[in-house]
Amino acid sequence: MKTTLHQIILLIAVMLLVQNLPGQTGMSFYDSVLIIKPKEYKNFYKFSDGGAKEIQFTNKNPKLVKNRPNSGLRDFGNGTLTALTGLGFNSEADGFWEVEGTIKCNDTLPDWSVKLFCEGYQTKDRERIKNDDGSWSVDTKETNFYYWDKNANGLLMEGTDTIGIFMIIMNPREDTLLKHLSANIFEQQETPQNFNSKNHRFFRGMPAPYIDYATFGNFRGKNLVMIRNSSDRKVWIYMDDLLTCMLQSDIKNSEVNKKNSQFSYLFINSNIPSADRRNQFRLAILSRFLLNSFLLK
Secondary structure, three states: HHHHHHHHHHHHHHHHHHHHOOOOOOOEEEEEEEOOOOOOOOOOEEEEEOEEEEEEEEOOOOOEOOOOOOHHHHHHHHHHHHHHHHOOOOOOOOOOEEEEEEEEEEOOEEEEEEEEEEEEEEEEEEEEEEOOOOOEEEEEEEEEEEEEOOOOEEEEEEOOEEEEEEEOOOOOOOOOHHHHHHHOEEEEOOOOOOOEEEOOOOOOOOOHHHEEEEEEEEEOOOOEEEEEEEEEEEEEEEEOOOOEEEEEEEOOOOOOOOOOOOEEEEEEEOOHHHHHHHHHHHHHHHHHHHHHHHHHO
C-alpha cells in the first residue's frame, strides 16, 4: 500500500512537470515509470515496463596510465629508503585515468561496457611506523586526482562494437555547444561554485546532488546530449536535440525521509518504439555511473 501511494504521488508530480518540460518539440506523450532501488543492493534498480525489469551498474577500480618512464622503479626505491632510514618520501605520477564499468540488465540484452578517460595524477606519501610487535614497516597513503574538466571523454561498447562516444562537460550552464538546451534546464537558478582543474578537490566531501555535468557525443548514429541539473537531481537526455527521456534520480540527502530515498522515476517519450525504450533506461543508468565516477577518490 505504501508503494502504491508513492506511485500516485509521483504520477501527480509527473503530470505537473509535463506542462513545463523544456525541449519538448515534436513530443506528444510521456510515460512515467517508477524505479525502485532496493536498500540492500548498491547501484541496482527495478522497474516495470512491458514486464518486470532489472538494471544495474558497476564500477571497476580506476587505472592510472602513467606518462613518466620507470615510475615503478622509482616507487620501489622510495619505499625501500623509507623502510631503511625512517624518512618519509613523496612521489607523484602524471598521466590519465581510465575508469571502467558495466551496465547490465540481467536478461537477454547484452551488457554495456563503459570507459571514461580524464587527465590526472596520483600522489603517494610514505611513513615509517612501528608495529605492535616492535618491528618497523612502511605505511603508504595514495591520493588520486581526477581532472574531469580537462579533455575528459568516454565511450560505450556493446560486445566488441562501439555504440557511443562522448565528451564530458563540467560547466553545462556556460558551454556553447549546449546553450540552446541548458538555458531552459538551468533557468533562473543560482550558479554554483565552478569546477576547474585548479580546484581538483572540488567534489571531495560534497554530496552527489550538487554536481552539474553534461555529455555531448554520438549514440548509434544519433547526436546524444545528457545534462544533469543538480538543483532538482534531474538528468535530461536528448537525441538529435529532441528530449527522449528525463530521469529523476533517487535521493540521498539528510533532508529527505529515508523511506523515500530509494525511489526515482523515468519520464520517457511514449512514441519511442519498444525496441528502443530499453536503450533510454540504460542511458539513464549511464548517467548514474558517470556521477558515481566523478565522486571517486
